[in-house]
Amino acid sequence: MGKAVLLRHDTPGGSGGLPGEAQEWHYDLLLEPDEPAQAPLIAVRVWVRLDLDDVAAFVGQRLPAHRRLYLAYEGDLSGNRGRVARLAEGSCRVLLDAPGALEFDLEMGHFPSRRVRGEPIDEARWRFDVRRIPVDPGG
Numbered sequence: 001m002g003k004a005v006l007l008r009h010d011t012p013g014g015s016g017g018l019p020g021e022a023q024e025w026h027y028d029l030l031l032e033p034d035e036p037a038q039a040p041l042i043a044v045r046v047w048v049r050l051d052l053d054d055v056a057a058f059v060g061q062r063l064p065a066h067r068r069l070y071l072a073y074e075g076d077l078s079g080n081r082g083r084v085a086r087l088a089e090g091s092c093r094v095l096l097d098a099p100g101a102l103e104f105d106l107e108m109g110h111f112p113s114r115r116v117r118g119e120p121i122d123e124a125r126w127r128f129d130v131r132r133i134p135v136d137p138g139g
Contacts, residue, residue: 003091003092004107006029007027007084008025008087009027011023011026011081012080027049028066028070029044029060030071031043031044031092031104040068041065041066042065042104043064044061044063045061050106051109051110057128058127058128059126061124088109092107093105100120103117104116113132114132
């Protein structure tokens with residue numbers, strides 16, 4: 001399994017929302033794919049704490065791939081892009097990463113494993129549905 005990190009990204013000038021929505025912050029969910037070994041991170045902008053909130057669905061925004069250094073980075077971002085702080089980390093398994101779909105298993109916070117599947121709503125927004133992964137009582 002790969003690493004998963006949730007960062008709080010404080011943005012200058014209200015650039016943290018969806019297009020047309022001014023917001024001073026958002027969360028960046030970064031997912032480390034299993035293959036290839038040094039692939040860039042999958043990044044999704046979200047507005048829910050996936051480590052604290054037990055949600056059945058949420059809206060997010062797919063972002064361009066991020067460099068792997070952001071798995072451990074906290075601090076100011078170059079180019080006046082704001083500041084990031086790590087809020088949570090966990091593990092993930094990316095099952096599907098395609099132009100019209102993203103599916104992954106996520107373990108983060110106090111919640112049992114969850115399967116998350118996202119599809120585009122429009123040019124900017126994606127809808128992500130979340131369901132718990134049943135635990136096999138036999139181990």
